[in-house]
Amino acid sequence: MTRARSALLAAATLLVLVAARRDVWPGLRGPAPYPPEWQWGYAPKPVHARPLVPVVVLVGGILGLAVLAFPAGAGRGKEAGFLLAAALLGWGMQLALLGLEPGGIAGELTRRAGSGSFTSYFKVAAGVEDAREFLSRHHELLPGFRHGALHAATHPPGPVLYYAGLLRLAARAPALAGLLGGPAPAAAVAGAALFGLLGAAACFPVAGLARALGAAPASSLRAGLLWTLVPGLCLMVPELDQALALPAAGAAMAAALALSDEGLALVAGAVTAGVLTGLAAFFSYGAPLLVGLGAAAVAAPSLGTSAGRRRVAVFGAIALAVAVACFLLPAAFGHHPLASARTALAIHREQFTARRSYRLWLLFDVVDLVLFLGVPVVLFGLGRPRAGGLRAFRRAAAGGVLLLGASGLVRGEMGRILIPLMPVLLVACVVSRPAAGSPDGQPSASTALLLGALLAATDIVLRLSWELP
Numbered sequence: 362m363t364r365a366r367s368a369l370l371a372a373a374t375l376l377v378l379v380a381a382r383r384d385v386w387p388g389l390r391g392p393a394p395y396p397p398e399w400q401w402g403y404a405p406k407p408v409h410a411r412p413l414v415p416v417v418v419l420v421g422g423i424l425g426l427a428v429l430a431f432p433a434g435a436g437r438g439k440e441a442g443f444l445l446a447a448a449l450l451g452w453g454m455q456l457a458l459l460g461l462e463p464g465g466i467a468g469e470l471t472r473r474a475g476s477g478s479f480t481s482y483f484k485v486a487a488g489v490e491d492a493r494e495f496l497s498r499h500h501e502l503l504p505g506f507r508h509g510a511l512h513a514a515t516h517p518p519g520p521v522l523y524y525a526g527l528l529r530l531a532a533r534a535p536a537l538a539g540l541l542g543g544p545a546p547a548a549a550v551a552g553a554a555l556f557g558l559l560g561a562a563a564c565f566p567v568a569g570l571a572r573a574l575g576a577a578p579a580s581s582l583r584a585g586l587l588w589t590l591v592p593g594l595c596l597m598v599p600e601l602d603q604a605l606a607l608p609a610a611g612a613a614m615a616a617a618l619a620l621s622d623e624g625l626a627l628v629a630g631a632v633t634a635g636v637l638t639g640l641a642a643f644f645s646y647g648a649p650l651l652v653g654l655g656a657a658a659v660a661a662p663s664l665g666t667s668a669g670r671r672r673v674a675v676f677g678a679i680a681l682a683v684a685v686a687c688f689l690l691p692a693a694f695g696h697h698p699l700a701s702a703r704t705a706l707a708i709h710r711e712q713f714t715a716r717r718s719y720r721l722w723l724l725f726d727v728v729d730l731v732l733f734l735g736v737p738v739v740l741f742g743l744g745r746p747r748a749g750g751l752r753a754f755r756r757a758a759a760g761g762v763l764l765l766g767a768s769g770l771v772r773g774e775m776g777r778i779l780i781p782l783m784p785v786l787l788v789a790c791v792v793s794r795p796a797a798g799s800p801d802g803q804p805s806a807s808t809a810l811l812l813g814a815l816l817a818a819t820d821i822v823l824r825l826s827w828e829l830p
Contacts, residue, residue: 397716399773402828451589486524497695519644553599560603573617593733631679639687661757733776742790
């Protein structure tokens with residue numbers, strides 16, 4: 362990347378960050394507060410060097426890994442070590458950034474997880490005495506959650522049962538739970554923190570997806586490292602959407618690997634993608650749509666040949682059948698998945714979608730997504746005339762996002778809701794295959810260093826300036 366282009370990326374990013382810090386244009390945060398629209402709160406916090414030290418150290422560790430990811434050092438074992446280190450550093454950075462909030466890390470995790478308005482899953486889980494009974498009556502209970510536990514009212518039973526399970530584990534280990542104030546606070550903190558760790562672990566399938574699409578080992582590894590710095594992942598803490606990035610990215614990687622082969626590899630990849638989609642659907646009714654958009658982008662390059670189209674058809678049929686089977690599987694334990702889905706989606710439409718302006722969010726959803734995917738990432742992707750043989754993939758990824766926005770299904774908080782799709786979007790923006798004059802493709806070490814630094818600056822400034830999850 363040329364110096365001029367690097368300077369332009371840095372200048373554009375810093376301009377946006379100054380505007381966010383000073384609230385030059387409140388529309389950057391969204392058009393209007395909820396209800397019925399959405400706007401991130403403006404809550405500037407004083408800048409003190411001491412609380413920022415852990416954040417800077419952790420960011421430095423991730424950027425150091427990106428610089429050290431040389432082609433000569435590429436190897437499956439070493440790549441896994443790099444990615445594991447990045448996942449842990451990225452998770453630590455999420456928590457250190459949250460520590461900039463007044464309540465501190467543990468206080469904020471406890472407050473946010475236990476809040477009825479934040480996600481409300483833990484609040485509902487605290488009243489679950491029999492998991493099987495809750496599962497069987499889920500479709501009947503949903504309307505009662507709409508006042509005081511709205512997010513639980515619009516989601517499958519997975520998130521509530523997740524916290525209910527942690528509450529039981531904490532109750533069985535009172536000495537360990539006592540370190541965090543008792544079983545309830547321990548389950549709240551552990552469950553909330555685990556969302557972020559699972560999200561950071563998506564760096565593994567991000568790197569795998571880039572590799573499966575033909576990127577060089579070093580650039581694939583750097584793409585995985587950059588994932589741990591994406592603002593949506595780092596700032597939406599603690600949100601279920603963070604954790605859903607792992608199965609969504611895993612399904613995209615499985616699709617890429619499957620469509621590059623025939624026979625058992627194709628079937629195995631389709632089954633894997635289907636299982637991950639079904640798992641995601643147990644936690645979010647919108648997740649399968651995002652997984653599907655990612656898989657469609659991955660499949661786009663294969664549609665140019667008859668053999669490729671045949672593989673896509675076989676993959677899609679198997680993955681869909683497995684996903685549906687997994688979605689319906691809880692019925693064996695008394696659950697009514699279709700009735701729950703109809704009820705939850707109706708509540709979501711009534712409480713959110715139908716009350717918000719379609720035309721207004723055609724613009725502001727794009728603004729929100731660009732901010733939380735990362736201004737430098739998006740500009741880097743837009744500024745490349747060619748994509749090293751990945752143009753079909755990139756166009757399909759961008760087209761999927763535009764179609765989703767045009768559908769009106771998402772009106773507000775797109776920077777949070779689309780976190781599960783962001784691994785695919787990140788790869789589409791920053792990754793290219795090796796080419797003449799660029800033997801390793803992108804992102805190079807210098808590109809990863811610049812993008813990583815700008816993403817980290819975005820994380821810090823937005824956390825210090827806005828009221829975010």
